[in-house]
Amino acid sequence: MPFVLYHWINALAMLFLTLSGLYIHYPVFPGFMGTARGVHFFWMFTLIINLIVRIVLAFFVKSAVMPSTREQDIDYKNWLPQEANRHQFIAWIKYYTFFKKEHPISAKYAGPQKMSYLITVPLTFFAAYTGFALWGPTSDWAFFAAGTRFFADLFGAGIGGGNLMGIRIVHYWTMWAILLFTAVHAYLANIYNFDPSRMIFLWKENDKGH
Amino acid sequence: MAQKDLGFYDQLEARGVTRRDFLKFCGTMTAILGLSEGMAPAIASAVEGAAGSSLFPAVWMDGGLCTGCTESVAQVTKPDIATILLDILSLNYMETISMSQGEHAEEALHETATHNEGKFVLVYEGSVMTGLDGNLLRVAEKTSLESLKEIGSKAAAIIAVGSCAVDGGWVRSVPSVKADGYPQEPEAWATGVSQYLASQNINTPVINLPCCPVNPEWVVAMIIDAVMLGGIDADGKVTAAFASKLDEEGRPKSIYGQTIHDNCPRRGHFENGEFVYKFGSPEEAAGYCLYPVGCKGPQTKTNCPVVRWNDKASWCVESGAPCIGCGNFNWVDENAPFLGRFRNIGLGMKKPVNPAAAATVVGGVAVAALAAHGFGMKAAGRIGAGAPMEKMKDWDRKHGASKKGGDK
Ligand code: SF4
Numbered sequence: 001m002p003f004v005l006y007h008w009i010n011a012l013a014m015l016f017l018t019l020s021g022l023y024i025h026y027p028v029f030p031g032f033m034g035t036a037r038g039v040h041f042f043w044m045f046t047l048i049i050n051l052i053v054r055i056v057l058a059f060f061v062k063s064a065v066m067p068s069t070r071e072q073d074i075d076y077k078n079w080l081p082q083e084a085n086r087h088q089f090i091a092w093i094k095y096y097t098f099f100k101k102e103h104p105i106s107a108k109y110a111g112p113q114k115m116s117y118l119i120t121v122p123l124t125f126f127a128a129y130t131g132f133a134l135w136g137p138t139s140d141w142a143f144f145a146a147g148t149r150f151f152a153d154l155f156g157a158g159i160g161g162g163n164l165m166g167i168r169i170v171h172y173w174t175m176w177a178i179l180l181f182t183a184v185h186a187y188l189a190n191i192y193n194f195d196p197s198r199m200i201f202l203w204k205e206n207d208k209g210h
Numbered sequence: 211m212a213q214k215d216l217g218f219y220d221q222l223e224a225r226g227v228t229r230r231d232f233l234k235f236c237g238t239m240t241a242i243l244g245l246s247e248g249m250a251p252a253i254a255s256a257v258e259g260a261a262g263s264s265l266f267p268a269v270w271m272d273g274g275l276c277t278g279c280t281e282s283v284a285q286v287t288k289p290d291i292a293t294i295l296l297d298i299l300s301l302n303y304m305e306t307i308s309m310s311q312g313e314h315a316e317e318a319l320h321e322t323a324t325h326n327e328g329k330f331v332l333v334y335e336g337s338v339m340t341g342l343d344g345n346l347l348r349v350a351e352k353t354s355l356e357s358l359k360e361i362g363s364k365a366a367a368i369i370a371v372g373s374c375a376v377d378g379g380w381v382r383s384v385p386s387v388k389a390d391g392y393p394q395e396p397e398a399w400a401t402g403v404s405q406y407l408a409s410q411n412i413n414t415p416v417i418n419l420p421c422c423p424v425n426p427e428w429v430v431a432m433i434i435d436a437v438m439l440g441g442i443d444a445d446g447k448v449t450a451a452f453a454s455k456l457d458e459e460g461r462p463k464s465i466y467g468q469t470i471h472d473n474c475p476r477r478g479h480f481e482n483g484e485f486v487y488k489f490g491s492p493e494e495a496a497g498y499c500l501y502p503v504g505c506k507g508p509q510t511k512t513n514c515p516v517v518r519w520n521d522k523a524s525w526c527v528e529s530g531a532p533c534i535g536c537g538n539f540n541w542v543d544e545n546a547p548f549l550g551r552f553r554n555i556g557l558g559m560k561k562p563v564n565p566a567a568a569a570t571v572v573g574g575v576a577v578a579a580l581a582a583h584g585f586g587m588k589a590a591g592r593i594g595a596g597a598p599m600e601k602m603k604d605w606d607r608k609h610g611a612s613k614k615g616g617d618k
Contacts, residue, residue: 026502027483027485027501027502030483030484030485030487031482031483031484032483033480033481033482033483033485034481034482034483035483036483037481136469136472140467149458152539155544163509163538163539163540163544164508164509165509165535165538165544165545166544168509176572180572180576183576183577183580184576184580187580187583
């Protein structure tokens, strides 16, 4: 149940944030800017709160260490590198690139999976950070202004700070990066069968087991 | 000066400025300096007092520039208050409009600097061109770099007027195209006064007033604040109170604290989504928001909508032109194209890329790769139960599983 809800919120937030973001980037049709910005702010807060709740939960709820087992562990441990992941990263890359035939031993999530899922966490926070640096009411906070200054310097604005152009572009790219990892995520999670998707979209568990 | 014998307001009258005009002007200054309206009389008496006493010495030097800022500050159409206020300074040297020439002018410059060491203001206009060892600009047999170092190190404070003096402005931008068609580093290697002085370990305080050109009222406001309201004390030291009014880039926060977008009279249209998509359209005639035609107001921080330009007549967006972001740093490179939303970004690369195109290509390739991979997985018979599980990790096999039983 939390699994399904969490994914729905994320999917909707990403959809609305991307669409409203693209509209703000270029208003392809008139009459929508105020709404687009409102939508963007609403889903941005929703996404961040959702993510924070998820991270907090990771330290409290237990989840299965493997599919089709009753053995459970505190959830966050399933995300960090585990004993079973050791020395298997190369093997997994070989497996994914068809150089290795057998399925490598692994924890619930393989090394590359863990990495590509986990990276969306800092990416989401990063999108939020760059977003706040652009948003009028928060852009002057020293914490966010420091980022503006950093990217302005990095992209050669010389004296730096106050140039919002650099961080704007970074904010935009972060969106593509998140979408990219989401595509990888959806793919890797569903590659063997569509059980996860069936659960999220149809609320059905596969009772056949694996 | 014969005028000195007249009272201050008589002097103003003589130049066509009424007392009312003057007080209104002082009101504007409070706005620019971020003071309350109630401070207007204090400014008036400070200016009046300064006009009566001895003139505050100042020199105005030029680097690599178009003299646009001089034009802007001079506002030659009529003798307005700003010009008169500048008379309160004893502007002993100004290359563009100085009466004296040659040796006399040089003498005035160096006398001001040596006799008032640490107690005069240097207004610097134009970029600091460091290319070719500074030989791109020589005045009185010295490179501009030498002169800036010499005079700049003696000044109490430097007001860097205009984008060029602040960070090199358009002089440092990238249109110096070489034969192969790719933008190269500009030969002038132009930079701003504060960066150059920092590189020479000269720490005279620099007040940065970026914009192309500078708004004359900002210059006047800075002079009032620094000279007449005691921003520079009797020993020629910049007071802590004055320094705290500047941001990390040396810009007065009261001028550069908010975006143009936040104060724009067209902002209502922006929120309503009423946009000008094409010049000459009915939307343009209706005064809609200029965002799709490239307005950089949302990322440009100046108080243009409040202070306005050309004797408060109007300003860019009000007169129908999208903001081109000239108050930004490195504004030419960062804000081109001026009349469009999309831009190619250099981001330190020699050949700029179009972010939208790049993102589409990368995204498309990734999705295609995943799809292809999916077919591969299917072809390899891995869909469903997955490939047969290996018996042992490769690593363990190679390193001998017996060793502590391997990983697992
Ligand atoms: S015209 Fe420019 S500054 Fe004014 S509301 Fe539109 S985008 Fe903002």
